Amino acid sequence: MAQNIVEKILSAHRVSGELIPGKELALRIDQTLTQDATGTMAYLQFESMGLDRVKADLAVSYVDHNTIQVGFENADDHAYLKSVAQRYGVVFSRPGNGICHQLHLERFGKPGATLLGSDSHTPTGGGIGMIAIGAGGIDVAVAMGGGPFFLTCPKVTLVRLTGSLKPGVSAKDVILNVLSVYGTNGNVGRVLEYGGPGVADLGVPARATITNMGAELGVTTSVFPSDATTRSFLKAQGRERDWVELAADAGASYDTTLEIDLCALEPLAACPHSPGVIATVASLAGKKVQQVLIGSCTNSSYRDLKTAALMLRGKKIHPDVEVGVAPGSRQVVEMLAKEGLLTDLVSAGVRMLENACGFCIGNHMSPGTDAISLRTSNRNFEGRTGTQSAQVYLVSPETAVAAALTGVFTDPRTLGALPTEVAEPAAFDVDDSLFLFCETAGKGVPGTAIVRGPNIGQVPSGKPLPEKLDGVAVIKVGDKITTDHIMPAGARLKYRSNVPQYAKYVFEHVDPAFHANASANRDAGLYNVIVAGESYGQGSSREHAAMCPMYLGVKALIAKSIERIHLANLINFGIVPFIFDNPADYGAIKQGDKLVIDGLREAVSGDGKAVVKNVTRGASLPVSTALSTRQKTILVNGGLLAAVATGAV
Ligand code: MIC
Numbered sequence: 001m002a003q004n005i006v007e008k009i010l011s012a013h014r015v016s017g018e019l020i021p022g023k024e025l026a027l028r029i030d031q032t033l034t035q036d037a038t039g040t041m042a043y044l045q046f047e048s049m050g051l052d053r054v055k056a057d058l059a060v061s062y063v064d065h066n067t068i069q070v071g072f073e074n075a076d077d078h079a080y081l082k083s084v085a086q087r088y089g090v091v092f093s094r095p096g097n098g099i100c101h102q103l104h105l106e107r108f109g110k111p112g113a114t115l116l117g118s119d120s121h122t123p124t125g126g127g128i129g130m131i132a133i134g135a136g137g138i139d140v141a142v143a144m145g146g147g148p149f150f151l152t153c154p155k156v157t158l159v160r161l162t163g164s165l166k167p168g169v170s171a172k173d174v175i176l177n178v179l180s181v182y183g184t185n186g187n188v189g190r191v192l193e194y195g196g197p198g199v200a201d202l203g204v205p206a207r208a209t210i211t212n213m214g215a216e217l218g219v220t221t222s223v224f225p226s227d228a229t230t231r232s233f234l235k236a237q238g239r240e241r242d243w244v245e246l247a248a249d250a251g252a253s254y255d256t257t258l259e260i261d262l263c264a265l266e267p268l269a270a271c272p273h274s275p276g277v278i279a280t281v282a283s284l285a286g287k288k289v290q291q292v293l294i295g296s297c298t299n300s301s302y303r304d305l306k307t308a309a310l311m312l313r314g315k316k317i318h319p320d321v322e323v324g325v326a327p328g329s330r331q332v333v334e335m336l337a338k339e340g341l342l343t344d345l346v347s348a349g350v351r352m353l354e355n356a357c358g359f360c361i362g363n364h365m366s367p368g369t370d371a372i373s374l375r376t377s378n379r380n381f382e383g384r385t386g387t388q389s390a391q392v393y394l395v396s397p398e399t400a401v402a403a404a405l406t407g408v409f410t411d412p413r414t415l416g417a418l419p420t421e422v423a424e425p426a427a428f429d430v431d432d433s434l435f436l437f438c439e440t441a442g443k444g445v446p447g448t449a450i451v452r453g454p455n456i457g458q459v460p461s462g463k464p465l466p467e468k469l470d471g472v473a474v475i476k477v478g479d480k481i482t483t484d485h486i487m488p489a490g491a492r493l494k495y496r497s498n499v500p501q502y503a504k505y506v507f508e509h510v511d512p513a514f515h516a517n518a519s520a521n522r523d524a525g526l527y528n529v530i531v532a533g534e535s536y537g538q539g540s541s542r543e544h545a546a547m548c549p550m551y552l553g554v555k556a557l558i559a560k561s562i563e564r565i566h567l568a569n570l571i572n573f574g575i576v577p578f579i580f581d582n583p584a585d586y587g588a589i590k591q592g593d594k595l596v597i598d599g600l601r602e603a604v605s606g607d608g609k610a611v612v613k614n615v616t617r618g619a620s621l622p623v624s625t626a627l628s629t630r631q632k633t634i635l636v637n638g639g640l641l642a643a644v645a646t647g648a649v
């Protein structure tokens, strides 16, 4: 039977389950990646599984998020990650090497392979034809140990590209266009497969920008074919041997199709405070801009930064705008330096930033009060920059540079002659010396002492599901609550390895009393329940957004809908993810209400149907949770680690 690309890769990696959309599927994972902000917990959980080494073909541990090192915490984390990598046979990417997704694309990704990463932008690998999926750290730990990854078999949408991009319009505008069509919610359980004649017009960095930001749609992943362009990219990275051709069979079928004519696209921007609020740059023209930042795993490739440097050549940035550039990898910096492009950037007045996540995660370069910041990154959630009142717009590198020069939103096409599309080099500068390959790669060095500074905490353990839930609606939130709302990033990130400490900041900017209220309920023997609207848990893969609430005694969430990675994380940490049967019942609970669910354990192990009794208001609200047998076992045992420890899964 004719297969599309997604079906080809999924069927080649199927361990169990069925390739029927909506059914649970277990996949063999070829490669894993972690980054430092999620990695410490992933490796602590891996350690607790008692395995003697990593079993996946390749596991890489990147340090790219918390590289600022204010205080001892980040440095402690790096030392732990380095030692644990050596001990278990994980490749360690030292700070200074670059951003995980850019580096993985450059040095390790393989068309046709599966990649599981503890970061929601792992689908960047889809740019070279991988099925690359973001997941919580514990799922990645299981995959490192050779265990399969369980997911809901997705529906596949074909995004059929025709035509070619006009000068001044680039990959970011393609994905912003897709976001304008599909929005940031309602896309769970879907993969976007790109195809059509327009694919040939896009280089690998452009494809990777598009698959990277597919994460903002909430899809499981996005994938491009592997063709002659992919082959030249891998060849230029000295890895032509990793290339295989990958195309959909003639007559392959898709659930739905979206047609995009690349010629018809124009520069776009995602407006505050969601990647799904799209406007044309032309409609914003003239609006004053205070900050422009180019970089992040979405737009920090050699192609993007060379384009920026050429646009800035011989010019100066506007006196009212601060401009920063954070390259994606050391390779990119070296190539820019050798070609004199770094000089173009610096002499234009750009502040060169470290090749790391940096500004994107809000750990520096916070804009001023009420400032408008144009960024080439992928998320503009409120407060993510570290400045609650800042207004962040997500744009292409071309639009970012246009504003850097003029001080206002400017359609780059109005700037006059734009540089011609940057050609990929025939050979990239390859220098893998900031990767520490374990001498006995994949085997590990059993005697290695693991370095545990005071910032390295313990993994909290979950308690089995009670027969009955006696609880309190500890918080009630609205729609589109992101993991940044639940577990703030930025300056708080450094507590990632220490759950009791990090838990103090759960919902910090939504309800500053959350920690105190939740702790008081827990200490009084009551369970905490979170009540939410649509699309709860958008954004990152950070499992802390489930782990820290679990630590504070949260045992159930009742929402109108829940996003994929977060849903899996809730189950992994023993929090029951209920959906209102009648969305209007959301109005029947207020913060602080006493809630009781009789027969909770029975409901979860059975058909997932339960009734929430709102004791305070005398209402009975039907709720449901759709769980696989494995997920039921995990919840009943109090989470994945507990279930693994008891041998239940
Ligand atoms: C993000 O962009 O929000 C992050 C930080 O990269 C997260 C991972 C994390 O929370 O560490 C992600 O996207 O998964």
Ligand code: SF4
Residues within 6 Å of the ligand: 065, 099, 119, 121, 296, 297, 298, 356, 357, 360, 361, 377, 378
């Ligand atoms: Fe890093 Fe930002 Fe990419 Fe997350 S989105 S991996 S913080 S660059």
